[in-house]
Amino acid sequence: MxxxxxxxxxxxxxxxxxxxxxxxxxxxxxxxxxxxxxxxxxxxxxxxxxxxxxxxxxxxxxxxxxxxxxxxxxxxxxxxxxxxxxxxxxxxxxxxxxxxxxxxxxxxxxxxxxRVQGVILRASMAPTLSLAPERMRQLSEVLVDNLVAIHTLDIDATGLRQLGKPDGYVQRQVEGWIKRYRAAETDKIPAMDRTGTWLQENYPPEQAAAFLHNDYKFDNVLLELDKTTGEPIPLIKGVLDWEMATVGDPLMDVGATLAYWSEAGDSPAYRNFNLTWLPGNLTRQEVIARYAEKSGRDVSYILFYYVFGLYKNAVIAQQIYARWKQGHSQDARFGHLLPMIIELADKAADSIEREKV
CATH class of the missing domain: 3.30.200.20 (Phosphorylase Kinase; domain 1)
Incomplete structure (x- = not known):
């Protein structure tokens, strides 16, 4: 249950x-x-x-x-x-x-x-979750398919285009998050500097604009619950947390999802981001392949988007850690974020070096 x-x-x-x-x-x-x-x-x-x-x-x-x-x-x-x-x-x-x-x-x-009733699969559930691999695979597939559905919404007919400025979106995001990192920097992390430079030197061709959720993962999705078995079924009831939604390159959304998508071979700390490392889930490469198949989009430059997703997550953690280090927060959790920031930076730099997501 x-x-x-x-x-x-x-x-x-x-x-x-x-x-x-x-x-x-x-x-x-x-x-x-x-x-x-x-x-x-x-x-x-x-x-x-x-x-x-x-x-x-x-x-x-x-x-x-x-x-x-x-x-x-x-x-x-x-x-x-x-x-x-x-x-x-x-x-x-x-x-x-x-x-x-x-x-x-x-x-x-x-x-x-x-209120939308449903169940959220959170990373904290992983140690006790006993879903069959076949069911876990179905859930991760429907998660990807729903992201494709979000990206197919007509941004003009819905009026969603007013939420952002698609032209130059990727470059603005990269420059903006590098600036945020520099403003919040507390410790010298060479991998963060190398990754930021690489992103600035490797912008991909612009994709047709789409509506982006910008924080799409299992934690923000409500699934239907089978009342007999007490297990989630591959039916999404609702998507939550639209606070960062905008209009821009849809592969930025995919990259953000991939940056949270941990696998069995990842470190224990990185697996804390999600429960996608449990048996049956799609791998990151399978997520990319399924998204490409269902959306028809060119994913040749997906490495860039994945690396940016990792970099952005590191910057968010760095901002929280900086506030704690400066005495603006007493939350003890925030004081333990530095190793995670370093790990995200190293993962991004390693992906660049290996040219692999």
Whole structure:
């Protein structure tokens, strides 16, 4: 049996003001009803997610972490706009309900959406997960196929094109993440410097623009649960966490997925990123081949996108580690990120040297 992501009691210091919230709902979306209970989903390093229970339905509320720089990567309005644009064109999403751009109600902007029931396969489940290899393969195949489906959405008919500027997208991303790394650098990591230089010198030909999720992996996908066996079946109920969605080169999305896609031969630390190393899952090469077959896209330069995905993950970890090292965070987890940053950098540099994903 695999449990769904069960919400827990709200963490101390992260409570919601129910009086203000219910007054806001009554004034703006009275059909939602009165929130009678609030629980909180276990979070990573990103936005806070709450379960709201009314008399007849369950909703999910998303807001930035307390004390976060709202302009720096916690854009609730963007997430809400993405879901609104996808509504009617892509059915594997929660229904957006309401967005408040002010801090008046909860101290920060927030939005509410309907709850989609399902199970998320998280990396932490790997030690106890006992899915048959055949089922694991089916799940990884449907994960790839759904990414292809996302990339086939018409960015003009849906209005999604307004989310980004496709021309020059790859170069802007590379230059931007190199700049972020330099701003957050704490320790000299030669492999990061070599990788950044290689990326700047090896831009691939531009691909036709598509809609990108930008953080696509098992952790952000809700799967249907077989009520008899208690196991997930290869049917995606919903895709979550659209905060980084944009429009650009779709292979950047594939590269980001591959950068999380650990294999059995990878180090234990790298396998912590995902459970794709369990028996039956597609390998990274098989992911590339299936994506190419289903999408019809040229994946000749996939090494570049994979290396960038690794580099970007290293920079994200470096930014978190830098905040901890500077005393801006007391979370002990963040103080142990340096070995992972080095490993990601070495993996990127090694892939470049071997010319292999």
């Amino acid at each position: 695999i449990p769904s992501d069960l919400p827990r009691s709200v963490r101390s210091g992260e409570e919601l003001d129910l009086i203000k919230l219910n007054a806001f709902l009554l004034a703006n979306v009275p059909d939602v009803g009165t929130v009678q209970e609030v629980r909180q989903f276990a979070g990573g390093f990103s936005n806070l997610t709450y379960l709201l229970k009314t008399a007849n339905q369950e909703y999910v509320l998303r807001r930035p972490p307390f004390g976060a720089n709202i302009k720096g990567g916690h854009d609730m309005g963007r997430e809400f706009r993405v879901l609104s644009l996808l509504t009617g064109h892509y059915d594997k999403i929660p229904k957006p309900v309401v967005y408040d751009e002010t801090p008046d109600v909860l101290g920060a902007p927030f939005y509410i959406m309907t």
